[in-house]
Amino acid sequence: MNRVLIWYGELTTQRRLTKQGLQFLGVGMLWILLFLVLPGLVLVVVSFATRGSYGQLEWTFTIENYKRLLGFSVFGWTADYIIILWRSVWVAFVTSLIAVILSYPLCFFICSRPERTRYLWLMLVIIPFWTNMVIRTYAWFLILAPEFPPARLANLLGFIPPNTPLYPNAFAVYIGMVTIFLPFVALPLYASVERLDWALVEAAQDLYASRVRVFTQAILPQTLPGLSVGVILTFVPAMGMFVVPDLLGGAKYMLVGNLIEQQFGASRDWPFGAAVSMGLMLLTMLSLYFYRRKHKEMQFV
């Protein structure tokens, strides 16, 4: 342990190196432990606690919060919370899918621009990526207002009564979600599309592959690294999204993010809020796990 050694030109001992290393990363690690890991563990504990009648915490441990999340209440079983959880997964899935479908043409288009202007087009994707999502969400209030074509069209088709905006509803939630997450898929995907080996695509075309096969066998495997980063960056935060469903979905299209916010805000039911958070965490870990497994299988193909 205390043998003298040379570590990249420095004459030192193992013990001194460890001490020095801890001096560097100690505060940072302590910070993460103290303000992320510890609160996380507290949240787990609180999810088993009970809500007092004034919203305070009572340290009587039960699994009542989890039973409630699964739909068991004094009035019998309801699927309300399970529907919200399932809807969150579904919205995240649809959002990722549409974002992927729109991102491919976008990336191909940017890559096809001449070198000098390509950069400007890419900036047009980077700007929304960094623009505050509250602004990007509420901006749809204007487009979906009763005076504008989308709401008028919906009115003509009989979806909404006259002079009402095209929100809050499920449709508006999807629109908002896709706008928010589109750059999250497009930017990583662009990095892959930029490096695409077009010779393989041409070879596939020369061998009379159909358009679908050119995509699935020549383009998709090459862009998979960027695509998978993009999908993870979208799917996980989309499940816990709270701003978009709150502004564009209202009470009509609640997601798990809103449910959590409600427990920590208006309802002041921390234990149940903690239990819902655990549910979301479980969904996050499951999706990451399935995604990794699927990804490994894909690599063998």
Place this chain on the structure above:
Amino acid sequence: MRRLHPAVTSLAMITFAFMYVPLIAVAIFSVNATRYGLAWRGFTLDWYVKLMHNDIILNAAWNSLVLAVVSTVVATILGTALAIGMDRFPWTKRVGTTFDLLLHLPVVVPDIIFAAALVVAFGLLRALSSLFEPGLLNMIIGHITFQVSFVALVVRSRLVSIGRDVEEAARDLFATTPYLLRRVMLPLLIPGIVAGAMLAFTLSLDDFVISFFTAGPDSVTLPLFIFAAVRRGVTPQIHALSTLVLLTTVILIIGMERFTRKK
């Protein structure tokens, strides 16, 4: 240059429109002379002038700036030290993996769960000290926690790419640790540190969820203000404010790109 199918081009154009039409609408209505409704009544800059005299908004802008600057400074220092500590010392594989896992936690945990955990933790800490009343201090702590990881990841990739040859040469020439840090590592690391700091700064300005859960009545930031305002109903003044935030974002991005491209 490759030729594209016209369908690809038009789909790409529609997608750009999809992203930008709402934002352009906000900018247009920020200079519209009507207070209610969406009819065009002529050009005005009144809403911008009113903005500059609105104490609540100026206060929110100030809060946003203080929050972003303080948390970025602390997170940059902590994150840089963390990156050096993780990359430059002989940790065993197991210890290294644990550190790595801890570092990636803030990146993979959904922000709403992190926010909920902070609410509960600060709520319990409040019993010990009034420092943990919801407010700017709690928001700063929350922001630092997720920023540290991003800074450390950026700086670490820079550490890996500069390699250890120069450091070893400096050691061979009898550089002491402080001298090595100041005169050798820091100059080489600066691009990584600045990139990490800019990332942290933008993340902080952009954050809504963590701030929303940890803010007190006196520590409203711009995103929180806009959120609360649009729930009551959109006004031209909010459009003006959003346009200014948007322009600031664009300027920050251009600055960031200029900086990273120069390398």
